[in-house]
Each structure stands twice: as C-alpha cells, then as structure tokens.
Amino acid sequence: MREKQDCLAKMESVTTLLYLGLFLSAWSITTADENFVPKAENVHWVSLDFKTILSWTTKPSDYTYSVLYSMDDGDWSESPDCNRISETNCDLSAHLMPLDRMYSADIQTEPAEFDYNSNVEDLPHTYSPQFNPYRESNISAVEFSVEATNDSKVIVSIKDPVTTLHDAYGKQLSIRDILQKDLKYKISYYKSGSTGKRDIISDSSVANVSKLDSGQSYCFMVAAFIPSRPKATQLGTWSTQQCTYVQGGNVLQDLRLETWVGVAFILLTVLIITITVTVLCCRCRQQRNRTFQTSQSSVPV
Ligand SMILES: *[C@@H]1O[C@H](CO)[C@@H](O)[C@H](O)[C@H]1NC(C)=O
Ligand SMILES: *[C@@H]1O[C@H](CO)[C@@H](O)[C@H](O)[C@H]1NC(C)=O
Numbered sequence: 001m002r003e004k005q006d007c008l009a010k011m012e013s014v015t016t017l018l019y020l021g022l023f024l025s026a027w028s029i030t031t032a033d034e035n036f037v038p039k040a041e042n043v044h045w046v047s048l049d050f051k052t053i054l055s056w057t058t059k060p061s062d063y064t065y066s067v068l069y070s071m072d073d074g075d076w077s078e079s080p081d082c083n084r085i086s087e088t089n090c091d092l093s094a095h096l097m098p099l100d101r102m103y104s105a106d107i108q109t110e111p112a113e114f115d116y117n118s119n120v121e122d123l124p125h126t127y128s129p130q131f132n133p134y135r136e137s138n139i140s141a142v143e144f145s146v147e148a149t150n151d152s153k154v155i156v157s158i159k160d161p162v163t164t165l166h167d168a169y170g171k172q173l174s175i176r177d178i179l180q181k182d183l184k185y186k187i188s189y190y191k192s193g194s195t196g197k198r199d200i201i202s203d204s205s206v207a208n209v210s211k212l213d214s215g216q217s218y219c220f221m222v223a224a225f226i227p228s229r230p231k232a233t234q235l236g237t238w239s240t241q242q243c244t245y246v247q248g249g250n251v252l253q254d255l256r257l258e259t260w261v262g263v264a265f266i267l268l269t270v271l272i273i274t275i276t277v278t279v280l281c282c283r284c285r286q287q288r289n290r291t292f293q294t295s296q297s298s299v300p301v
Helices: 002-035 175-182 257-298
Strands: 041-048 051-057 064-071 089-091 103-110 125-127 143-148 154-159 162-166 172-174 184-191 197-202 206-209 216-225 242-246
Touching (some): 041 125, 051 103, 143 216, 162 175, 172 175
Antiparallel strands (some): 051 089, 103 125, 143 154, 184 216, 216 242
8 A cells, every 4th residue: 555655656756857858948049939930941943944043941840031143243132032941942033044153142031020129131941052043944755656667767856945944025935935045955865675775966956867777666755955054964864665666668768787797698608509510510521521421432332
C-alpha cells in the first residue's frame, strides 16, 4: 500500500516537471518569434522557354516580401506584381526585357501590416544571383515527326516550342522568334539493333537525314542546340524517340561500295576459273589428239 502511494507521488512530480518543461520551451519559442524577422533564403532563378521565375525559401511568419530588379547593375525597379506578397516566388518574365542582359533581383522582407514605428531600413533583404534569360533559360523537349522518303532519306520536322512572351502586336513568340539564327537542333539517330549513334546539327526546323540503309528501321531524338551559349546551357532537353522504317527505293542504287567490290571480286574469280579450266581442257585435248595421231602414224594398219 505504501509503496503504491510512493509510486503515485513520484509519477505526479515527473508529470509536473514535464509540464514545466513544455511551458518553458513554448515560452522560449514565442519570445524568439517576437524578435525573428525572416529573410529570403536559397534565392534562385527557374527559367524554362524564357518564362523566368525568381524563387526563394523562408520560415513561416506574418511578414511579406517585395521584389526589386535591375538590369546590368542599373537602377532598381519595383516589380508591380510582386509587391508585399506572401508567396515565395515571383514571375519576372514580362520585365526581363531585352532578354540578353544581366539581371539581378533584391527580395525585401516587409511587415504584413505597415507599422510606422518600425524602421523599414532595418529589415533584411537578400540579393539574387545574376541571370541572363537569353543565355541561361532552359529549353524544353521538342515535338517532332519523322517521314521516310522513297530514296533512303528521312525528313525530320521539328515544332519550335512556344514561349509565354508576346511581341508588340500580341503575337505569341516561339523560341525560334527569340533565338533566330542562334537556334539549331541536334538530331541523334541510330539504326535499330545497332549501338552506334550518329549526331547531326540542323540550322532549320526541317532536316534531311540522308545516306541511310534501306530496309532498316532508324530511331531519332531531337534537342534544341544553341552553340552561342556557354557549354552548360547549350543543349535543351532531349525529346522522346521516334522510329521509322526506311524503304528500299532502287535496290541497285542503294548498294554500298563494299557490296560492289564483293560482286567484282566474285566475277573476277569466276572469270579466272573459267579461263584456267578452258586453257587446261584445250591443252588436254591437244595432247590427246597428238598422242592419237602419233599412235596412228607409228602403228601401221
Ligand atoms: C535548368 O535545368 C537544370 C537541369 O534540370 C537545372 O539544374 C537548372 O537549375 C535549370 N536552370 C534554370 C535557370 O531553370
Ligand atoms: C519517289 O517518289 C517520287 C514522288 O513521290 C517520284 O517522283 C520518284 O520517281 C520516286 N523515286 C523512286 C526512286 O522511286
């Protein structure tokens, strides 16, 4: 009986300690929150087909963020769509014009409700890395079709990906409208069942792949390729592959040099054998005739 009471008393004190602990930690969290002003962290650019979004992370709070941006280290402009926002990203695509410039952004922490007592100058802000959309925006995988012609060729027709940008007349721009002569396509293909891959680079969106073996299947993959860019951002995402069967047009025309050499070699061998056999036979017959004549003349009947 006594032991049981002791035990209960002990349990009670443990529980009290636990509550005290919980209370203390809760109190310390609340006081920390009061002084805590969150700052934009991990600021980075995410850009696909020239749609460029500034993105960051932060700790949950009542504070909001305003985004400023500047071109080539010039003056800072406010982004009207990203003023005192609680989201942690900002689509700056419409403001990063012209595209081939170096842009920076600055993300400022602001109180949710404007507090005239607080000193805005003291609030933290974070600069973004620099970004050039023309040179660094990723290019998505392209759509394309393949068509085999009757002369051992395949025509690859590529659809230039469209962007979210529009020109002054409201026409939606494709990546070709933006990159123009800088845009090439890399076409990678292989003969079905073989491991060797071949690459060609096409200046235009329609490419002819020739000198294919007829009567074979070929598979093709395409990616945007911008050789004027830094190495790391030259190649767009590879498309999924498309395969097609290459028809035999004129079979004699399609024969390769090796085949012709083989045919010539066989013909030559046959010719040599024929000549040799003919010569040998003739000699044999001549000899037999001579022996016959000799025996005829030497043996009088
Ligand atoms: C482009 O894509 C690569 C690979 O997915 C990624 O690591 C990079 O952050 C992207 N760059 C931009 C600017 O979105
Ligand atoms: C290939 O087709 C075109 C028209 O479709 C035709 O004019 C041409 O003669 C054909 N060539 C061969 C080698 O069959």
